[in-house]
Amino acid sequence: xxxxxxxxxxxxxxxxxxxxxxxxxxxxxxxxxxxxxxxxxxxxxxxxxxxxxxxxxxxxxxxxxxxxxxxxxxxxxxxxxxxxxxxxxxxxxxxxxxxxxxxxxxxxxxxxxxxxxxxxxxxxxxxxxxxxxxxxxxxxxxxxxxxxxxxxxxxxxxxxxxxxxxxxxxxxxxxxxxxxxxxxxxxxxxxxxxxxxxxxxxxxxxxxxxxxxxxxxxxxxxxxxxxxxxxxxxxxxxxxxxxxxxxxxxxxxxxxxxxxxxxxxxxxxxxxxxxxxxxxxxxxxxxxxxxxxxxxxxxxxxxxxxxx
Numbered sequence: 001x002x003x004x005x006x007x008x009x010x011x012x013x014x015x016x017x018x019x020x021x022x023x024x025x026x027x028x029x030x031x032x033x034x035x036x037x038x039x040x041x042x043x044x045x046x047x048x049x050x051x052x053x054x055x056x057x058x059x060x061x062x063x064x065x066x067x068x069x070x071x072x073x074x075x076x077x078x079x080x081x082x083x084x085x086x087x088x089x090x091x092x093x094x095x096x097x098x099x100x101x102x103x104x105x106x107x108x109x110x111x112x113x114x115x116x117x118x119x120x121x122x123x124x125x126x127x128x129x130x131x132x133x134x135x136x137x138x139x140x141x142x143x144x145x146x147x148x149x150x151x152x153x154x155x156x157x158x159x160x161x162x163x164x165x166x167x168x169x170x171x172x173x174x175x176x177x178x179x180x181x182x183x184x185x186x187x188x189x190x191x192x193x194x195x196x197x198x199x200x201x202x203x204x205x206x207x208x209x210x211x212x213x214x215x216x217x218x219x220x221x222x223x224x225x226x227x228x229x230x231x232x233x234x235x236x237x238x239x240x241x242x243x244x245x246x247x248x249x250x251x252x253x254x255x256x257x258x259x260x261x262x263x264x265x266x267x268x269x270x271x272x273x274x275x276x277x278x279x280x281x282x283x284x285x286x287x288x289x290x291x292x293x294x295x296x297x298x299x300x301x302x303x304x305x306x307x308x
Contacts, residue, residue, distance in 0.1 A: 105229035
């Protein structure tokens with residue numbers, strides 16, 4: 001085990017994005033640039049596959065994939081934790097040591113693109129192919145496939161590949177943030193799959209982290225555009241549109257799930273109990289107040305930390 005760890009650390013240290021021989025997959029950024037057709041073809045096959053799968057499953061029973069789903073999510077959670085630990089410290093260190101503009105403009109190959117962070121960035125890009133399998137679990141278990149889900153998977157793959165191929169200098173922000181959020185998200189899904197999620201691990205926490213990531217993404221894209229330091233314009237435009245659309249979709253998802261759904265559930269309970277009265281007109285006009293009160297009660301029920 002020790003020899004394997006040493007070999008991996010040596011691989012991390014030697015990695016350079018321009019030298020294919022230093023990559024475990026024997027690819028460089030030039031290879032990514034020369035294979036721009038690959039993510040495009042993959043996303044086309046992805047749409048065809050899940051569309052066909054949904055039709056095939058219409059008259060079939062859902063698959064029992066509880067164990068496979070749990071393993072899949074825990075593996076991705078562990079992978080994301082490792083990736084966050086190898087990329088986020090580099091990003092934070094650069095922000096402490098250098099001006100903000102440098103993190104948006106400095107050539108990746110001369111900074112975070114090499115070494116451990118560089119290798120985990122390459123692994124991140126390639127992992128977007130594997131994450132398409134998330135959709136298979138939804139389709140085969142006959143769960144509702146949201147537009148947000150497949151749109152996110154499809155566009156992330158295209159954008160990440162293009163960012164790596166064009167060596168976008170600000171890409172480390174997106175990689176580190178995504179690794180961190182996915183550590184939380186896949187751990188949540190894994191715990192849900194084995195019915196072991198603690199009561200304090202709220203879905204609002206995951207969605208809040210996702211929305212925060214999109215807000216930060218929009219800010220970084222805007223800042224990179226304002227910096228005007230030679231970043232690929234097509235990449236900036238695609239990234240800006242992508243993150244803005246994600247932000248809108250995730251906010252809508254949060255409102256639908258945590259505000260409107262909660263409000264409708266409370267209204268149904270009140271109607272069934274015959275408790276609706278004119279005295280609650282203010283609360284009816286402001287449905288978010290009910291959600292806020294419910295959230296505060298749930299947060300207040302968190303387990304108290306013992307004093308040191």
